[in-house]
Amino acid sequence: MKRDRLATEKKIYHAFLSILKEKGPQGVGINAIAKEAGVSKGLIYRYFGGLDGLLLQYAQKGDFFKSLLVLDNKEKSSVEDLKKFAKEATKELRENKLAQEILRWQLLENNKETKELFKYTNTQVEKIFAINDKDTSLNHAFQLMIGGYVYFTLLSKFHKKFITTDLTQEKTWENFDNALEKTIELFNEK
Amino acid sequence: MKRDRLATEKKIYHAFLSILKEKGPQGVGINAIAKEAGVSKGLIYRYFGGLDGLLLQYAQKGDFFKSLLVLDNKEKSSVEDLKKFAKEATKELRENKLAQEILRWQLLENNKETKELFKYTNTQVEKIFAINDKDTSLNHAFQLMIGGYVYFTLLSKFHKKFITTDLTQEKTWENFDNALEKTIELFNEK
DNA sequence: AAAATATGTTACCGAGTGGTTACAAATATA
DNA sequence: TATATTTGTAACCACTCGGTAACATATTTT
Numbered sequence: 001m002k003r004d005r006l007a008t009e010k011k012i013y014h015a016f017l018s019i020l021k022e023k024g025p026q027g028v029g030i031n032a033i034a035k036e037a038g039v040s041k042g043l044i045y046r047y048f049g050g051l052d053g054l055l056l057q058y059a060q061k062g063d064f065f066k067s068l069l070v071l072d073n074k075e076k077s078s079v080e081d082l083k084k085f086a087k088e089a090t091k092e093l094r095e096n097k098l099a100q101e102i103l104r105w106q107l108l109e110n111n112k113e114t115k116e117l118f119k120y121t122n123t124q125v126e127k128i129f130a131i132n133d134k135d136t137s138l139n140h141a142f143q144l145m146i147g148g149y150v151y152f153t154l155l156s157k158f159h160k161k162f163i164t165t166d167l168t169q170e171k172t173w174e175n176f177d178n179a180l181e182k183t184i185e186l187f188n189e190k
Numbered sequence: 191m192k193r194d195r196l197a198t199e200k201k202i203y204h205a206f207l208s209i210l211k212e213k214g215p216q217g218v219g220i221n222a223i224a225k226e227a228g229v230s231k232g233l234i235y236r237y238f239g240g241l242d243g244l245l246l247q248y249a250q251k252g253d254f255f256k257s258l259l260v261l262d263n264k265e266k267s268s269v270e271d272l273k274k275f276a277k278e279a280t281k282e283l284r285e286n287k288l289a290q291e292i293l294r295w296q297l298l299e300n301n302k303e304t305k306e307l308f309k310y311t312n313t314q315v316e317k318i319f320a321i322n323d324k325d326t327s328l329n330h331a332f333q334l335m336i337g338g339y340v341y342f343t344l345l346s347k348f349h350k351k352f353i354t355t356d357l358t359q360e361k362t363w364e365n366f367d368n369a370l371e372k373t374i375e376l377f378n379e380k
Numbered sequence: 381a382a383a384a385t386a387t388g389t390t391a392c393c394g395a396g397t398g399g400t401t402a403c404a405a406a407t408a409t410a
Numbered sequence: 411t412a413t414a415t416t417t418g419t420a421a422c423c424a425c426t427c428g429g430t431a432a433c434a435t436a437t438t439t440t
Contacts, residue, residue, distance in 0.1 A: 003406055003417045026216075026298065030398055040419050045399070107297060108216065110348035118349075126353045140369035143355060145331065147338030158300035159308075163316045165333060179330035186376040193387045193436055220428055230389050235429070 009047055011037040016054060021098050024157075025105040052113045059116040079188045082142070086180050090149050094173065104154050138187035145180050152176070199237055201227040206244060211288050214347075215295035242303045249306040252314070254288050269378045272332070276370050280339050284363065294344050328377035335370050342366070 015037035019027050030051055034041035048054040093099065102121050105114065156167040166172055205227035209217050220241055224231035238244040283289065292311050295304065346357040356362055 001406070001418080005417065008417080024298075029396095031396075041398085042400080042420090043418070046417085050399080104297060106349060107294060107344050108214075108348070122353065135365075137365075137369045137372045140365045141335065141373050143352075144335040144338035144342075144366055144369060147341040147352075148334035148336065149338075151337040151341040152334075154297050158298070159296060162333075162337075163312065175325075175327075175330045176334055179327045179334060182327045183331050183373060183376075186373075191388075191436070195387065198387080219426095221426075231428085232390095232430080233388065236387085240429080 005047070008037075008039055008043060011039055012044055012047070012054070013058070015039075016058065017098065020101050024101050025108055055113055055117050059120045079184060083181050083184050086142070086146070086184065087177060089146065090173070090177060090180070093149060094153055100154060100157070103150055107154075136187075138184065141183055141187060142180075145176075145183060149176060149180075195237070198227075198229055198233060201229055202234055202237070202244070203248070205229075206248065207288065210291050214291050215298055245303055245307050249310045252310045254286065254292065254311070254314070269374060273371050273374050276332070276336070276374065277367060279336065280363070280367060280370070283339060284343055290344060290347070293340055297344075326377075328374065331373055331377065332370075335366075335373060339366060339370075 012033060015033045016028070019032055019036055023032070028051070030041050030044055033051075033054075034044060044050065044054060048057060099121075102117065106118055106121075110118065152162060152165075152167060155162060160166065160168050202223060205223045206218070209222055209226055213222070218241070220231050220234055223241075223244075224234060234240065234244060238247060289311070292307065296308055296311075300308065342352065342355075342357060345352060350356065350358050
């Protein structure tokens with residue numbers, strides 16, 4: 001049998017990503033990862049020092065929220081920028097299943113194992129939110145609405161509807177986008 | 191030893207509430223509930239038919255979101271009503287730890303065990319949201335912001351900060367409240 | 381009082397968890 | 411080629427999980 005440590009490490013790493021993406025934070029465990037990777041779990045301990053080390057290494061690598069990094073080279077925050085960024089951010093959020101599960105994870109715990117992972121994720125998220133950094137009503141409204149976007153995105157995994165709102169319809173998300181845009185406009189005119 | 195079925199059922203019931211409130215959805219389990227109640231877990235199966243039945247019974251009883259019911263006798267949705275309801279709802283949300291954990295739960299799963307529980311909870315929540323039932327930008331913005339409120343409330347259990355926003359400061363929540371109010375005003379003026 | 385029933389506990393089951401140890405075999409080094 | 415070292419597996423550990431069965435005792439019914 002062929003033996004290749006690097007290849008094995010990659011298998012483990014990708015198994016971790018895959019499980020987090022598909023099963024969510026609750027599915028992440030040593031046994032599940034080892035099984036998914038098709039590898040003995042002992043190796044996860046030997047190579048990464050257990051789940052903790054794996055998370056740490058993952059946090060340092062941090063290859064999630066990729067497309068958000070495109071928004072990094074920002075200028076001063078104009079209204080048009082804000083609207084554009086908002087649209088990009090919501091689009092990215094709804095497409096990036098992995099990011100969703102990390103955000104979901106943050107609603108469940110915050111211990112030494114996940115600390116680094118979350119810290120890095122948040123520096124990524126910050127790049128969107130930090131566009132408008134003033135302590136204004138617009139900023140607060142903006143943050144609330146982005147938070148709501150996150151909430152409904154996470155909720156839509158298990159629930160088709162929220163009260164009367166159909167979370168499966170594309171139209172709903174367009175409405176949200178439009179509301180977000182209009183809010184920015186209204187606050188700006190004021 | 192004294193024996194009293196009703197008293198035992200109450201112990202189990204309260205243990206369930208207590209655990210959900212303190213440990214969240216992840217802490218809810220047969221063993222944990224039995225231990226907290228100081229009772230043999232066999233009784234949970236005998237009296238409630240397991241965790242499923244307990245959840246079902248709890249859903250039917252539904253004594254959470256109490257203070258929201260006060261808002262039930264609503265008139266037509268005026269702007270003032272909306273503002274008032276928004277303020278009441280956010281206040282209730284941040285105080286009602288139990289409701290928070292049920293909302294958190296909805297972000298984790300949706301199976302036959304929890305289905306009824308969530309369904310009832312949502313009819314409660316609906317009483318807030320249904321105030322403004324028209325398909326307007328205001329309504330969408332309003333929903334997003336309430337969603338954001340829920341999100342930040344849940345997040346604040348494990349995270350002190352969200353980017354630059356300090357979730358521990360009372361001022362932050364006032365800012366959110368004000369932003370919500372102002373959004374309602376702006377949309378109304380338009 | 382005797383019999384039937386309701387209530388409660390303990391011990392157990394199989395499955396799954398994170399984590400370790402002993403060992404086999406492939407690869408690298410001498 | 412002989413010897414270390416690395417890579418990988420399988421078996422095992424103690425523990426927790428949901429769920430059940432056997433049993434003891436309190437309470438009610440006859």
